[in-house]
Amino acid sequence: MEIIILILSGILFATAIYNLLQKQLLRIVIGTALLSHGAHLFILTMGKLKTGQPPILTDGVSEYTDPLPQALILTSIVISFGVTSLLLVLAYRTTQENKTDNMEQLRGKANE
């Protein structure tokens, strides 16, 4: 199962990168969102899957799943939420100011 999840994470990475390489701002934002999903699944798989009960200490249970990737992912989810929202608003503002959402036209001026 780990291998299937890793392949899924690879697909998420690939689609994310493809979206990132587009010209339209919105696609780039979608790309970053996909990228973080891929990364989360990747981290989760590193701790092996389904090795035991959820990591909440209970009497009589000795096998738990790895709590460390979960802690990392929890931090990462929150941060990527911040990043995605900032990017969205940034994209919105950029489009409002420059009347375009095409990255190839947003190059700045020469000698700037």
Next chain:
Amino acid sequence: MIFAVLIPLLVACFIPTISKAKSKIHTGIFTFFVPFFIFLYFIRFVGEDFTPIRQTYNWIPSLGINLDFYLDGLSLLFVLLISGIGSLVVLYSIFYLDKQERLGHFYVYLLLFMTAMFGVVLSDNVFVLYTFWELTSISSFLLIGYWHFKERSRYGALKSMLITIFGGLSMFGGFILLSVITNTTSIQAMISQADVILSSDYLPLILALILLGAFTKSAQFPFHIWLPDAMEAPTPVSAYLHSATMVKAGIFLIARFSPIFSGYEGFFITVSLVGIVTLCWGSYMAVRQTDLKAILAFSTISQLGMIMAMLGFGTTAAVFAAVFHILNHATFKGSLFMVAGIIDHETGTRDIRKLGGLFTLLPISATLALFGTFSMAGVPLPFLNGFYSKELFFDATLDLESASLLAELIPYLAVLGSIFTFVYSMYFFFGVFTGPKQLNQLPKKPHEAPFGMLVSPIILVLGVILIGLFPSMINAPFIQHAAEAVNSNAEYHKISFWHGWAYPPLIMSLIVVVLGLALFLTRKKWSGIYKVLPGKLSFNRVYNSLISKLDTYSAGITNSYMTGSLKLYMSLILVTMIVVTTSIMLFTNGFTFSASNLADITVIEVSVVIIMAVAAIATIFTKHNMAALLILGVVGYGVALLFVIYRAPDIALTQFVVETITVALFILCFYHLPKLRKTDDSGGSKLMNAVIAISFGAMMTLIGISAHSTNLFDVISDYFLETSYKLGGGDNVVNVILVDMRGLDTLFEIAVLGIAALAIFSLIKLKKNKEAE
């Protein structure tokens, strides 16, 4: 000794405050005491029973880099020169620089230079020496560019820095090789292992690298071109850095390493040849100059060449003469620079064509210059120290240990160089102080300089005369120790004025005087020779074209990829990542695959995975905002579902909440953003993007599988499971890790979110204000 090295730096920290607070008193007065007290501290070491002193302060002991200070005769000579001339120069600068100048900057740079220079001559550790060496280049750069509003100053500063730092880096390479071969970083320890170095295969390379450092610093042919341009610095700086001390750092380096290399024939050939060529070329070029300081610059180049050549000879007599001349050169050249500064200060020009007949107007300066120039020319008079060192030099050229063609030629070249030395010395003195007056051509009406300005050159000229009258006075307590540090066989030399008519060096000196006088008087007639040599052959041209080519090419390369297209940057970064990572995986056999120890596969999981994969791929092809949003939501909730399946309740919960908010946020923004369009990329560009994206995804999958299939370390999570309740007092291990064990991480995470929130708020708010206007 560490205090002597660091005191100037410490004082430098206070100079800006002092120069602001006490604007009525010249900052130089405070600065003067620094080198003066250091001079007093070190002068007590002068004596016949002097023995080297060594002090060590730990700095980076793990790398063998310590502040090892080693005071032997050679260091003592240089330390006294740096502090002694330093005091006089600071004293002189008080009168030379107006209070309106940025004095704070000037004295900070000057003190920085003192620290650097003390460090160079006292360090026993090669890496510490290198550090201070580069610091001298930097402070020299700052001082040359002191009048930064002048284009020539900036050009000269940059030139000196590029050339000396190029040499410094080469030298650093040489030092690394030396320390690898000898397994030590101490110079004295290297000297004791000289046979190891001399038998090493790397010897020619080491020698070449270290000599490059020394030759660039000491302005040896063909690296001499930076010194004339460095004359844009204020005159006190020229007198101090570019004649008495910094340019002698290269000489110091050669002298310091002589005990190692002197047994090697290549050392003799290179150093003597470069030195003697520099001597001839420098003095030949000096005659052509019209700027007083340029004459002195080329004269310094030629004198440095002479010292360099003597160190190259390496015989006991030559080494003794070299050390003696280091001292003598500092006295007469220092005073001449100061006189040139006085002339510039009092007449407003340094152009020798406009000057003339100033003897009656500036009688004291003229007398000082008389002693200085005649000493430099080596006129055989018993009260000029320059004559003694020149005679010792001639003596050394006649008594070489080597029997090659070069050794045969050296005496003739020495005489040739000295003839031109004589010519430019006379040219300097008679050109300025005799001949017709041209007062109407001078920007200022000349009069004698204030007494304070004359004190320093007077002291130096007194040194010229005293050493001239009693040349053997400082031999035993001072010069002898310095010579011993360079060549341990150095014997005591009694220097005397008269050896009889048949003494060959005297005959050489007389040839120099006679031919020099003849050439000086007929100077106008043969000056056409400069059109043939150097003519258009100029190393400045080489330097200038190199620099401008470097500019064009680097600008061209940068412009070729810095196009402003973020997409291109992104692709370059990704391609680099993919190529580097996969090639490392390939070459180190990093990929492993093991099917053991895998979790079982269930239908639910597989269906979730398939749905997510399809959704992710669909994001590429959607053309509607709302559709894209829904598809993205599918992926997000799919991830949350997987979290539930894989027993991660906390992150599943968080993912659901965050995904919901994100979707809401997307809906808000989508309303304002332009519709998704079909990409207008060409087919090739699409293919390129797809290749990059797919290879990146494949790479991540491969890395993941390899990581999963190898088990190099025990998992650290058991620690958290065991201690969660004991240390954190909580049953939910994930929560304990976040708020307790990695509490600071979480705190900063909150800070990041806060900053993002502020940024979002201001991005929206900013618009409202603009609309209101």
